[in-house]
Amino acid sequence: MENAQPPRFAEGSLAHALRDRFDRGQRPLLVGVAGDSGSGKTTYTEGIEWLLGADLVSQISLDGYHKEDRATRRQSGASPLDPNANHLAQAAADLAQLQQGIAVDIPRYDHRQGQFLPPRRHTPTPVILIEGLHTLYPEFQSLLDFRIFVDSDVRVKREWKFTRDTQERGYADTEAESQIASRADEFEKWLADQQYAADVVVRIHPSTLGTLALDGVEDDCNDTCYHIEVIVTPNQLSQGSLYFPVDLSTMTRQEALPFMLAMIPSRFQGHGVNVLHVDGHMPLAALDTLENEIRQFIGKPAAPATTTASQALPPTIRFAQMLVAWPFLGHLATPTNAV
Numbered sequence: 508m509e510n511a512q513p514p515r516f517a518e519g520s521l522a523h524a525l526r527d528r529f530d531r532g533q534r535p536l537l538v539g540v541a542g543d544s545g546s547g548k549t550t551y552t553e554g555i556e557w558l559l560g561a562d563l564v565s566q567i568s569l570d571g572y573h574k575e576d577r578a579t580r581r582q583s584g585a586s587p588l589d590p591n592a593n594h595l596a597q598a599a600a601d602l603a604q605l606q607q608g609i610a611v612d613i614p615r616y617d618h619r620q621g622q623f624l625p626p627r628r629h630t631p632t633p634v635i636l637i638e639g640l641h642t643l644y645p646e647f648q649s650l651l652d653f654r655i656f657v658d659s660d661v662r663v664k665r666e667w668k669f670t671r672d673t674q675e676r677g678y679a680d681t682e683a684e685s686q687i688a689s690r691a692d693e694f695e696k697w698l699a700d701q702q703y704a705a706d707v708v709v710r711i712h713p714s715t716l717g718t719l720a721l722d723g724v725e726d727d728c729n730d731t732c733y734h735i736e737v738i739v740t741p742n743q744l745s746q747g748s749l750y751f752p753v754d755l756s757t758m759t760r761q762e763a764l765p766f767m768l769a770m771i772p773s774r775f776q777g778h779g780v781n782v783l784h785v786d787g788h789m790p791l792a793a794l795d796t797l798e799n800e801i802r803q804f805i806g807k808p809a810a811p812a813t814t815t816a817s818q819a820l821p822p823t824i825r826f827a828q829m830l831v832a833w834p835f836l837g838h839l840a841t842p843t844n845a846v
């Protein structure tokens with residue numbers, strides 16, 4: 508039987524550089540994604556994984572480090588948002604092993620049943636994404652190469668968490684409601700400050716395009732669109748170009764859909780940042796082009812024309828995934844950084 512060959516990437520591409528440095532014995536790169544429950548951490552982590560591919564990226568959820576399962580929590584009243592309700596020191600020790608390239612048994616939590624699963628051996632990959640409520644806590648800082656904080660508006664989180672927890676996690680409506688209510692203060696107390704340790708902060712609000720309409724709104728977009736802000740610290744380095752083509756001729760057609768893209772240099776925590784704002788319906792053709800541009804930048808073949816798992820997602824989610832992945836990919840590709 509032939510030995511399976513590792514996939515080949517275009518010489519000089521980002522994917523090639525990531526694979527090559529890892530195969531030469533360099534340590535994996537660790538990326539932390541933190542934020543509240545239902546804010547979109549898993550969705551954006553999966554976006555990076557989809558773009559780079561499973562041969563370069565693997566994922567870990569810190570939910571396996573909760574001290575109690577759902578039934579025990581119902582008795583104790585403990586909240587998973589409380590750092591003391593989690594084995595964070597054990598998580599940091601496990602990540603330190605992975606960072607040294609050593610395989611580790613990672614504890615797991617099954618949200619469908621609300622119970623722990625047997626640990627699974629995690630073999631390091633060139634990039635490891637770590638997603639969780641406390642991923643940007645001080646115990647993880649020195650281990651992380653890049654940090655993302657997802658900060659969704661309370662109205663957005665409420666809608667996403669309620670739908671997911673009742674449809675996929677078996678929560679009754681009343682319990683889902685009371686959990687969301689009791690967690691609002693806990694988020695401010697235990698999770699929100701992690702954004703100040705992040706390289707990129709992603710904020711998601713309900714669409715604000717309705718406020719720009721003249722007398723009366725044709726399509727206020729509120730149910731299907733989001734206003735996404737991506738806050739990044741600007742750098743001086745050239746990363747090549749990335750095109751987002753918009754067909755201006757569609758703007759004068761009767762069936763034109765609301766859409767806005769803006770870049771606003773701003774101040775955040777006392778330093779200069781660039782804030783990218785996106786709102787409205789993403790033109791599908793532009794989305795496909797952007798995705799293929801990013802894949803070309805990485806050194807991966809264009810996405811197949813047939814419907815893939817990612818392409819089956821609603822356009823707003825696909826676009827948000829790319830907006831979150833892009834600053835990280837750009838960071839990797841800058842000469843002063845790890846690759």
Ligand SMILES: Nc1ncnc2c1ncn2[C@@H]1O[C@H](COP(=O)(O)OP(=O)(O)O)[C@@H](O)[C@H]1O
Nearest residue numbers: 543544545546547548549550667671823824827
């Ligand atoms: N940009 C988005 N647009 C629409 N729905 C989204 C978006 N991001 C996340 N969601 C939805 O919100 C729910 C919660 O997202 P998830 O990634 O599971 O959050 P977390 O991992 O932070 O708990 C999911 O059902 C997901 O489909």
Ligand SMILES: O=C(COP(=O)(O)O)[C@H](O)[C@H](O)COP(=O)(O)O
Nearest residue numbers: 543544545570577587618621640676
């Ligand atoms: O706060 C979270 C984090 O998960 P996520 O960020 O994916 O929402 C969950 O409530 C706990 O992990 C417990 O899970 P469950 O509520 O399923 O018992």
